[in-house]
Amino acid sequence: MNLKQLSHMLALSQTTVSRALNGYPEVNEETRRRVVDAAKRHGYRPNPSARRLATGKTGMIGYVLPTGASVDIDPHFVEFLSGLGDYARSHELDLVLSPADADDQETTYRRIVANRQVDAVYISSPRPADRRVALVNTLGIPFIVHGRSDGFDFDYPFTDIDNEGAFHEAARLLVQLGHRRLALINGDDRETFAIHRERGMRRALAARGLTLGERHVCSVTMTEENGYRAARRLLEQSEPPTAIACSSLIMSLGVVRAVRDLGLTIPGDLSLIAHDDVFPWLKPENFSVPLSTTRSSIRLAGARIAERLAARISGLEEGARGEVWPVDLVVRGSVAGAPG
Amino acid sequence: MNLKQLSHMLALSQTTVSRALNGYPEVNEETRRRVVDAAKRHGYRPNPSARRLATGKTGMIGYVLPTGASVDIDPHFVEFLSGLGDYARSHELDLVLSPADADDQETTYRRIVANRQVDAVYISSPRPADRRVALVNTLGIPFIVHGRSDGFDFDYPFTDIDNEGAFHEAARLLVQLGHRRLALINGDDRETFAIHRERGMRRALAARGLTLGERHVCSVTMTEENGYRAARRLLEQSEPPTAIACSSLIMSLGVVRAVRDLGLTIPGDLSLIAHDDVFPWLKPENFSVPLSTTRSSIRLAGARIAERLAARISGLEEGARGEVWPVDLVVRGSVAGAPG
DNA sequence: CAAAAAGACCAAAGCGCTTTGGAAGACTCT
DNA sequence: AGAGTCTTCCAAAGCGCTTTGGTCTTTTTG
Numbered sequence: 001m002n003l004k005q006l007s008h009m010l011a012l013s014q015t016t017v018s019r020a021l022n023g024y025p026e027v028n029e030e031t032r033r034r035v036v037d038a039a040k041r042h043g044y045r046p047n048p049s050a051r052r053l054a055t056g057k058t059g060m061i062g063y064v065l066p067t068g069a070s071v072d073i074d075p076h077f078v079e080f081l082s083g084l085g086d087y088a089r090s091h092e093l094d095l096v097l098s099p100a101d102a103d104d105q106e107t108t109y110r111r112i113v114a115n116r117q118v119d120a121v122y123i124s125s126p127r128p129a130d131r132r133v134a135l136v137n138t139l140g141i142p143f144i145v146h147g148r149s150d151g152f153d154f155d156y157p158f159t160d161i162d163n164e165g166a167f168h169e170a171a172r173l174l175v176q177l178g179h180r181r182l183a184l185i186n187g188d189d190r191e192t193f194a195i196h197r198e199r200g201m202r203r204a205l206a207a208r209g210l211t212l213g214e215r216h217v218c219s220v221t222m223t224e225e226n227g228y229r230a231a232r233r234l235l236e237q238s239e240p241p242t243a244i245a246c247s248s249l250i251m252s253l254g255v256v257r258a259v260r261d262l263g264l265t266i267p268g269d270l271s272l273i274a275h276d277d278v279f280p281w282l283k284p285e286n287f288s289v290p291l292s293t294t295r296s297s298i299r300l301a302g303a304r305i306a307e308r309l310a311a312r313i314s315g316l317e318e319g320a321r322g323e324v325w326p327v328d329l330v331v332r333g334s335v336a337g338a339p340g
Numbered sequence: 341m342n343l344k345q346l347s348h349m350l351a352l353s354q355t356t357v358s359r360a361l362n363g364y365p366e367v368n369e370e371t372r373r374r375v376v377d378a379a380k381r382h383g384y385r386p387n388p389s390a391r392r393l394a395t396g397k398t399g400m401i402g403y404v405l406p407t408g409a410s411v412d413i414d415p416h417f418v419e420f421l422s423g424l425g426d427y428a429r430s431h432e433l434d435l436v437l438s439p440a441d442a443d444d445q446e447t448t449y450r451r452i453v454a455n456r457q458v459d460a461v462y463i464s465s466p467r468p469a470d471r472r473v474a475l476v477n478t479l480g481i482p483f484i485v486h487g488r489s490d491g492f493d494f495d496y497p498f499t500d501i502d503n504e505g506a507f508h509e510a511a512r513l514l515v516q517l518g519h520r521r522l523a524l525i526n527g528d529d530r531e532t533f534a535i536h537r538e539r540g541m542r543r544a545l546a547a548r549g550l551t552l553g554e555r556h557v558c559s560v561t562m563t564e565e566n567g568y569r570a571a572r573r574l575l576e577q578s579e580p581p582t583a584i585a586c587s588s589l590i591m592s593l594g595v596v597r598a599v600r601d602l603g604l605t606i607p608g609d610l611s612l613i614a615h616d617d618v619f620p621w622l623k624p625e626n627f628s629v630p631l632s633t634t635r636s637s638i639r640l641a642g643a644r645i646a647e648r649l650a651a652r653i654s655g656l657e658e659g660a661r662g663e664v665w666p667v668d669l670v671v672r673g674s675v676a677g678a679p680g
Numbered sequence: 681c682a683a684a685a686a687g688a689c690c691a692a693a694g695c696g697c698t699t700t701g702g703a704a705g706a707c708t709c710t
Numbered sequence: 711a712g713a714g715t716c717t718t719c720c721a722a723a724g725c726g727c728t729t730t731g732g733t734c735t736t737t738t739t740g
Contacts, residue, residue: 358699
C-alpha cells in the first residue's frame, strides 16, 4: 500500500493525502480525519526510502564506531546504549553504527554527512581539541558531544558530568581524613574526562598544600589487569600512597586484588574511592569492602543525549549549550582515616 | 556532484555512466575507464537514498535492540559488536540498531522489513522456538541467528558455540577429579545457551551415574551480585557442592567473593570452572586463583556473523546451514581434586 | 457589491538513482 | 548484398514520497 493507491482509494490527490498525514494546515479537518482513518485501517506506512530521498530526513542518529584488531569497545558503551535506546524507542529513532578504522574516522564522518545517512550524530570519549568535534562542527550536521573537548575557539553542544568536581570532592574527603599521600589510577589521559579528574584531584590537594607526585598517578586503559598492575606499582614504592582514587570500577577490581596480594587491607592500609558509571552487573556496594564511589549513571546520560539529539533534529534545540551534571559522592566502607 | 552532472560532463547518458560504475558488461572498457576515472577525480558518490529507493538495497544490517527501564543490555553485546564492526568496516556495511520494547519486538521486526530498512538482520540470545526466528523466517529477510533456537520444524542459518560440549567437558573433568556433588550457576534458563550447558553437564554426570540435584542448579541473570547469592545459597546447604560450573566470568567474581566470605578456599574447598567469552577487561588468568574456563571468543563470533550476513546479502550464501564452534577447555588453578 | 483574502484541493515537478526496451553502427555469415 | 549478431550506447520510465505553484470556491472586508 503506497501513497498513490491510498489517495486513489480516497479519491484525493497524493498532495492532499500527504499533507493530511503530515499535519499541514491547508486541509479540511474532516478530510484529514478520513485520510488518517483510512491510512490506519489499511496499515499505510510511508516508505522511508522515498521520504528520505524527497526530504533528506532519515529518522536516524549516527555514531562512528572506532574499530580495529587492537581496538576494544568500552564496556561503558553498552550502558550508554541502553539509555539512548530507551529514549530513541519512544521516538521512533534508530541508531546507525558506522564502523570506522580507529585511525581514520574522518572519512567515515564525511561519508555519513555527505550521504545524508543520518540526521544527527553524537561523539563520545572526546579529547582536548578533538578533531571529530571540529569536523562535525564545520560539516554542519547536528551533534552532541558526550563529554567535553576543551581548547576550541568555538562553542558546541555537549552533555558531560562534573569529573573535576567529583574527583575534587573525593580527594578533599581523603585529605580531611588525614591522608597526605594520595594516588590516582586514571583512564587514558589523552581523554578529557581523565584530565579533568586529575585536575580536580590536584586542586583539592593544592588547597592543603599537597601535591600529586609524578609517581603517584597512572594512566592506563581501564581493565582489571591494568588496575592491578597500577596498584602494585603504587603500593610497592618506598613511600606508598595511603589512599587511591580510581577512575573505574573494573580497575578497582584489580586494585582490590593487588591489595590482597600484598597482604594489605582496605581501608586499614589503603583507602579507595572509584568512579562508578552504574553498571547493573557490578555494584560497588558488593565489593568485599563496600566501595566508596563518585557516582553518575552513564545510562541516564545516554537517554539525555538521545533527547537532545531529537530536539536538535526537530529544531527545538539550538545554539551551543553545554550542560554539566553534578556527580554524587557515595561514602562506603572503603575509606577511613589515614593509617599511623 | 550527482549522476546527471557527471554524465553531462562526460557527454554520456546516465545509463552508461551508472552501468560503467556498477560493473555491467555492456559498456566499452575504455569508456568505463574514462567514467571511473572522472568519478574518482570529481569525488562522485552515488546518493544512497536514491539508490535505495531504486534498488531496495540499503547496505545496512539490522539488529532489534530490546530496551526498557528494567532491561539491561548484556555487556557481552559490546564485544560481539567489536567483531561485527571489524568485519563490517572493511565491507562498507553499517549496523542499524532499532530499539524496541522488550515485550514487543515483533512490531519492530515487521517495520524494518516492511520498510526495507536493512538488507539482513541477526538475532541473538535466542530461546527455544524463539518467536523472532519464526518471524524473520516467514518475513523472508536474510538473517543469521547467533546461538540456536531448538524446536522448529524448519531449518535456519545460525552460528553457535558448542555449549553442551563445553559444559560436558568441564563436568567430566571435575568428575574425573573425584567430585561427586557438582553445581551449576547458570544464566537465564529460558535461553538456549543455558539449557544446552545444563544438558551437557547432566550428560557428563549421568555417564558416571551421578545427577545434578534440584538444589544444585541456579538460573539467574549474569551479574556479580547474583553470582554471589547463588554461590552462598549453594555453599550454605547441608550438602554443599565441591565444584561449581558457572556460566559467566562476571558471576564468577561473585562466586569467588562468596567463597572468601565463607572462609573457604579455591580450589581447596571448591573447584570452579566458568565460561569465558573473552573480554579484554576481565581475564580469568587474573583471578586471585587463576580461573579454569571454557573459552570462546564472542568477538570472533561477531565477525563471523557479519561475514555470513554479507554473504547472504550478496547471494553467496544460501540455505539453512548452521555451524557450531568447538569450545576450548582451559585448565588453570581453580580446579583440583575433590576435598576429603 | 466588487475586490481581496482565506480555505481546500490538485497536477506536476522534483529528489538521484537503476533498469527496461530500444537503436545505431560495426561485423559476420551465407 | 541482404540478413542476422554483437557491441555500445541512449531515452525514458520507474522507485514513492514531498513540495511548488497553481485553481476554484467560499468567506470576509471596505
